[in-house]
Amino acid sequence: MSELSQTIARDTAQKKSATDSRENYPLHLAIPTRFNDYDLLGHVNNALYNRYFEIIVLELVKRSGIDWIKDNVVPFAAEVLVQFKKPLPLVDHIDAALRVGRLGRSSVTYEIALFTPTSEDASANGHFVHVFVDRTSEQPVPMPQSVRDVFERYQYTGETS
Amino acid sequence: MSELSQTIARDTAQKKSATDSRENYPLHLAIPTRFNDYDLLGHVNNALYNRYFEIIVLELVKRSGIDWIKDNVVPFAAEVLVQFKKPLPLVDHIDAALRVGRLGRSSVTYEIALFTPTSEDASANGHFVHVFVDRTSEQPVPMPQSVRDVFERYQYTGETS
Amino acid sequence: MSELSQTIARDTAQKKSATDSRENYPLHLAIPTRFNDYDLLGHVNNALYNRYFEIIVLELVKRSGIDWIKDNVVPFAAEVLVQFKKPLPLVDHIDAALRVGRLGRSSVTYEIALFTPTSEDASANGHFVHVFVDRTSEQPVPMPQSVRDVFERYQYTGETS
Amino acid sequence: MSELSQTIARDTAQKKSATDSRENYPLHLAIPTRFNDYDLLGHVNNALYNRYFEIIVLELVKRSGIDWIKDNVVPFAAEVLVQFKKPLPLVDHIDAALRVGRLGRSSVTYEIALFTPTSEDASANGHFVHVFVDRTSEQPVPMPQSVRDVFERYQYTGETS
Numbered sequence: 044m045s046e047l048s049q050t051i052a053r054d055t056a057q058k059k060s061a062t063d064s065r066e067n068y069p070l071h072l073a074i075p076t077r078f079n080d081y082d083l084l085g086h087v088n089n090a091l092y093n094r095y096f097e098i099i100v101l102e103l104v105k106r107s108g109i110d111w112i113k114d115n116v117v118p119f120a121a122e123v124l125v126q127f128k129k130p131l132p133l134v135d136h137i138d139a140a141l142r143v144g145r146l147g148r149s150s151v152t153y154e155i156a157l158f159t160p161t162s163e164d165a166s167a168n169g170h171f172v173h174v175f176v177d178r179t180s181e182q183p184v185p186m187p188q189s190v191r192d193v194f195e196r197y198q199y200t201g202e203t204s
Numbered sequence: 205m206s207e208l209s210q211t212i213a214r215d216t217a218q219k220k221s222a223t224d225s226r227e228n229y230p231l232h233l234a235i236p237t238r239f240n241d242y243d244l245l246g247h248v249n250n251a252l253y254n255r256y257f258e259i260i261v262l263e264l265v266k267r268s269g270i271d272w273i274k275d276n277v278v279p280f281a282a283e284v285l286v287q288f289k290k291p292l293p294l295v296d297h298i299d300a301a302l303r304v305g306r307l308g309r310s311s312v313t314y315e316i317a318l319f320t321p322t323s324e325d326a327s328a329n330g331h332f333v334h335v336f337v338d339r340t341s342e343q344p345v346p347m348p349q350s351v352r353d354v355f356e357r358y359q360y361t362g363e364t365s
Numbered sequence: 366m367s368e369l370s371q372t373i374a375r376d377t378a379q380k381k382s383a384t385d386s387r388e389n390y391p392l393h394l395a396i397p398t399r400f401n402d403y404d405l406l407g408h409v410n411n412a413l414y415n416r417y418f419e420i421i422v423l424e425l426v427k428r429s430g431i432d433w434i435k436d437n438v439v440p441f442a443a444e445v446l447v448q449f450k451k452p453l454p455l456v457d458h459i460d461a462a463l464r465v466g467r468l469g470r471s472s473v474t475y476e477i478a479l480f481t482p483t484s485e486d487a488s489a490n491g492h493f494v495h496v497f498v499d500r501t502s503e504q505p506v507p508m509p510q511s512v513r514d515v516f517e518r519y520q521y522t523g524e525t526s
Numbered sequence: 527m528s529e530l531s532q533t534i535a536r537d538t539a540q541k542k543s544a545t546d547s548r549e550n551y552p553l554h555l556a557i558p559t560r561f562n563d564y565d566l567l568g569h570v571n572n573a574l575y576n577r578y579f580e581i582i583v584l585e586l587v588k589r590s591g592i593d594w595i596k597d598n599v600v601p602f603a604a605e606v607l608v609q610f611k612k613p614l615p616l617v618d619h620i621d622a623a624l625r626v627g628r629l630g631r632s633s634v635t636y637e638i639a640l641f642t643p644t645s646e647d648a649s650a651n652g653h654f655v656h657v658f659v660d661r662t663s664e665q666p667v668p669m670p671q672s673v674r675d676v677f678e679r680y681q682y683t684g685e686t687s
Contacts, residue, residue, distance in 0.1 A: 074558075075557075075558060077577065077581060078404060078405075078410070078580060078581070078584055079401070079404050079410045079412065079413075079577070079580075081404060081405045082400060082401050082403060082404070082405065083400075083403045083404065083405055083406075083407050083455075084272070084405075085405050088258075088400070088401045089254065089258060089281040089284065090251060090252075090254040090255045090257075090258055090401065091251075091401075092254075093250065093251040093253075093254045093284075093286075094251045094560065094562070096251075097249075097250060097251055097561060097562075098560060098561070101561055111245070119288070119291075120250040120288050121287070121288055122285070122286065122287045122288065123250065123254075123285070123286050123288075124283070124284070124285045124286075125254075125283065125284050125285075126282070126283045127280070127281045127282055127283065127284075130280075133405075235397075236396075236397060238416065238420060239419060239420070239423055239565060239566075239571070240416070240419075240562070240565050240571045240573065240574075242565060242566045243561060243562050243564060243565070243566065244561075244564045244565065244566055244567075244568050244616075245566075246566050249561070249562045251562065252562075255399065255401070258400060258401075259399060259400070262400055294566075406594070410580075411576065411580060411603040411606065412573060412574075412576040412577045412579075412580055413573075414576075415572065415573040415575075415576045415606075415608075416573045418573075419571075419572060419573055433567070441610070441613075442572040442610050443609070443610055444607070444608065444609045444610065445572065445576075445607070445608050445610075446605070446606070446607045446608075447576075447605065447606050447607075448604070448605045449602070449603045449604055449605065449606075452602075
């Protein structure tokens with residue numbers, strides 16, 4: 044685990060210095076908080092960060108034209124990582140931001156950040172990996188080209204700021 | 205990100221073959237599922253995995269004697285990683301398992317696995333990192349020795365199977 | 366609405382004095398609380414009372430032999446009422462209690478109470494109404510006799526204390 | 527309980543014919559649904575109706591100027607009733623509607639309806655009762671006049687349609 048942790052730390056440090064401001068994310072979504080998102084410590088509960096990640100991932104999935112009910116090829120969650128930078132305080136909504144990172148043959152990594160409305164520094168960073176599977180066999184298959192085309196539009200291609 | 209992904213994949217493969225069965229975790233907790241833990245795809249919703257992670261982490265925190273309300277030094281969530289191996293189907297409860305991994309001066313990594321009641325293969329693996337902070341300054345400080353003593357009892361020390 | 370409120374108040378007052386202690390409920394279930402059931406006021410969030418109601422209702426549904434997936438006649442939620450008596454504080458579990466109240470041709474009213482582990486006074490009372498419908502037409506139909514037989518065993522038939 | 531049920535049924539029938547369309551509610555709020563609001567039956571889970579009720583109640587509470595943290599007089603949930611008319615299907619958001627019903631010395635009843643975006647018929651109706659209490663003694667006290675003034679603006683005063 045320690046090698047992995049070091050790699051995460053190094054990788055994250057590099058990314059953060061270069062590309063972690065709002066303009067480095069092509070997709071933005073304001074997510075209204077709910078009263079019970081907060082726990083008795085007065086902050087957004089840690090498991091809700093994953094809920095917010097899911098909400099913005101599903102926004103992109105919707106834009107990609109995927110139909111969860113009818114399609115034969117659907118994305119399954121493979122991995123989610125959240126790095127908590129600072130507690131999310133009582134706010135009306137969270138600004139979620141997403142860019143498509145690694146785009147493989149059958150998998151896609153979404154890089155995600157959460158911001159409070161008034162801050163330029165992310166309160167949390169992380170990623171979420173989808174693997175496309177055949178609905179029946181549940182084995183990985185190539186993602187549809189039409190979906191890939193949409194994902195490519197949400198990759199970050201700008202110069203580092 | 206691709207280096208990271210490869211590292212995760214390699215690291216996970218190594219770990220799994222060696223130390224990922226139930227007996228490699230000193231702490232076990234049966235977590236009753238709730239009807240709404242399941243989403244309309246018929247599986248436990250991905251964000252609930254983090255809820256289950258939190259539940260078993262808080263069980264260890266309770267055993268460590270930490271008092272969230274009164275203590276001056278309290279643990280903050282720093283990072284959570286979930287790797288989804290197979291969907292969690294309709295079951296009465298999930299078997300969560302935890303061992304203390306890396307134990308730093310002010311941080312601790314819990315390694316966690318989720319099992320269905322009848323399976324020896326984990327449905328999900330991952331880790332959760334706590335950093336101990338001073339409640340007022342919110343800066344990292346060494347964890348109390350009494351807490352560390354408890355954490356050490358939940359490290360996995362056996363030979364790999 | 367005022368007539369209704371008065372009726373609720375009168376009806377509740379009568380019930381409470383007579384039959385609101387633990388022994389007046391044939392079905393009991395300890396429901397482990399989750400950290401995020403509590404909101405930032407330090408009490409169980411009001412919408413979670415309905416979650417606990419659902420959990421004990423589903424326990425009875427399971428005992429009645431209903432199969433949500435296969436049966437042609439399934440119960441739909443028709444009404445839920447919660448009366449909050451006192452806040453639920455930080456406890457490991459809630460004691461839920463249920464008895465079958467009115468048992469109609471196609472509907473059943475479950476009367477429910479929630480207790481803290483150490484209290485004989487309910488922290489909340491209320492009811493939950495299920496109506497049995499044909500899965501296809503979604504129109505009310507008589508409940509199966511086998512289900513009714515189980516429900517009758519959970520009616521409160523004792524003398525008032 | 528049967529008297530109560532009859533009263534609810536009669537009272538509801540009267541109300542519905544007269545005042546249950548969207549224009550009979552002064553406060554409207556679009557509530558984005560979340561993926562996990564839906565359960566494996568494909569509908570919004572019943573306990574989420576109470577979550578939506580809470581969200582629109584808290585919107586009015588915010589407009590009334592109540593400060594949960596600082597005020598000495600705060601509202602406690604006393605009762606919530608939900609009547610489920612038809613399942614809430616997969617939609618982007620729910621239209622919640624609220625009017626202030628009975629306005630007592632220390633209590634207020636909010637009458638609430640939930641609509642799908644394209645429907646004029648409520649999918650659910652109900653009410654939520656707040657009682658104002660002294661924060662320390664937790665005993666009922668009169669609600670502040672400034673709060674009452676706001677509540678009066680959200681009463682339904684029009685002719686029945």
